[in-house]
Amino acid sequence: MEGHGMTYFLDDQVGSAKDRKVKLSCRNIWKCYGPMDSGIYQMRDTPERASAVAALRSSGCVPAAIDVSFDVHAGEIFVIMGLSGSGKSTVIRCLSRLVEPSYGEILFDGEDLLEASPKRLIEIRRRRMGMVFQSFGLLPHLTVLENVAFPLRVQGVDRQRRESRASEMIELVGLKGRECAFPAQLSGGQQQRVGIARSLAVEPELWFLDEPFSALDPLIRRQMQNEFLRLQTLLKKTIVFITHDFLEAIRLADRIAIMKDGQIIQIGSAAEIVLKPANDYVREFTRDVPLAHVLTVADVIEPYRGHLQATQSCGADMSLLDAMPSFAGNPEGFAVTNSSGAIVGEITASKVLTIFAESQERTR
Structure with a gap:
């Protein structure tokens, strides 16, 4: 969307x-x-x-x-x-x-x-x-x-x-x-x-x-x-x-x-x-x-490009608040999985920061 x-x-x-x-x-x-x-x-x-x-x-x-x-x-x-x-x-x-x-x-x-x-x-x-x-x-x-x-x-x-x-x-x-x-x-x-x-x-x-x-x-x-x-x-x-x-x-x-x-x-x-x-x-x-309380990982998911070497993944329904600590060990991002464990996309710190910044700009 x-x-x-x-x-x-x-x-x-x-x-x-x-x-x-x-x-x-x-x-x-x-x-x-x-x-x-x-x-x-x-x-x-x-x-x-x-x-x-x-x-x-x-x-x-x-x-x-x-x-x-x-x-x-x-x-x-x-x-x-x-x-x-x-x-x-x-x-x-x-x-x-x-x-x-x-x-x-x-x-x-x-x-x-x-x-x-x-x-x-x-x-x-x-x-x-x-x-x-x-x-x-x-x-x-x-x-x-x-x-x-x-x-x-x-x-x-x-x-x-x-x-x-x-x-x-x-x-x-x-x-x-x-x-x-x-x-x-x-x-x-x-x-x-x-x-x-x-x-x-x-x-x-x-x-x-x-x-x-x-x-x-x-x-x-x-x-x-x-x-x-x-x-x-x-x-x-x-x-x-x-x-x-x-x-x-x-x-x-x-x-x-x-x-x-x-x-x-x-x-x-x-x-x-x-x-x-x-x-x-x-x-x-x-x-x-x-x-961070409102958005889930699914709300900021991007197409999976297969280049990330992340050792972790997270569920698409996880809140951003719960997912954000994972960036500490995976600064480039990590894979996103559905309920069956299949990879459906990826999430990156730059994407999350962009959304936060644009949201903050609109509320001024």
Whole structure:
């Protein structure tokens, strides 16, 4: 991919979420609180629409989501982020119809959820979706085992099977031995693990997480992020994750959507958003993000020329922060390998320094 005088790309051999089938499509979703002319839903992103939305706000109508569209691919972690009031939580609630959209389409494996009957929607939520929110939402009078098994109980699963499944999920999130504890006896991080185990008990195809770690202390939050990534490596769920923390988004996301005032401003990988911001808002939003944390080796990879005598190699998915110490023993550069160990390119110190310098120039 070319841009801003530099080359950065994901090699086809490394793989991309975009190569997978679309699991969830959000098409032109609006959510407005208060009366408004339905004709505005048909307006595309033009100065006229911006004026109409501003007039709506002045009249007391609140457009919380404005013409939101995106696809989420199977097995992808799609992060929606923005400041408080940007509309990100409204959008994720629209996706599951916890909030009814005013207009648009939400396609889950091709089925429009906005056309689903109440009975059909309940079935989809119970059997195909998992949800985790900032508030843990545990039932205080139930044990860990009973909390995790609760969605299966609602489904009518017999006690032996639901408790067996719940025990598996409890072990998966690292809480084996705490099955008989009550929520009040657990730390915040442990309670969130119970919430995650409960949402996984129904084996959801689609997993919604709305700022699940924001109430946790920084150290516990990082531990939960690590746990989340470990679970995703094992389970490969299709995930929509909400956060206001860009560093958290960088750690977790395959792709990121940035929202402002109810609208999606830009969608892309962390590297694309930082290196090619769509406008001044995104540029300012990402201004202080450490570039070495954002970029992976795959973002700065060059064609392999075969002339390097490097004794080391690194994986294409390694962060630049982790890869840079390797230049100490290999100043000319070193080979880059894919998950199968095959060489797919090379990385050089001069390339990395050029990208850092050009990025610094653009933020001045």
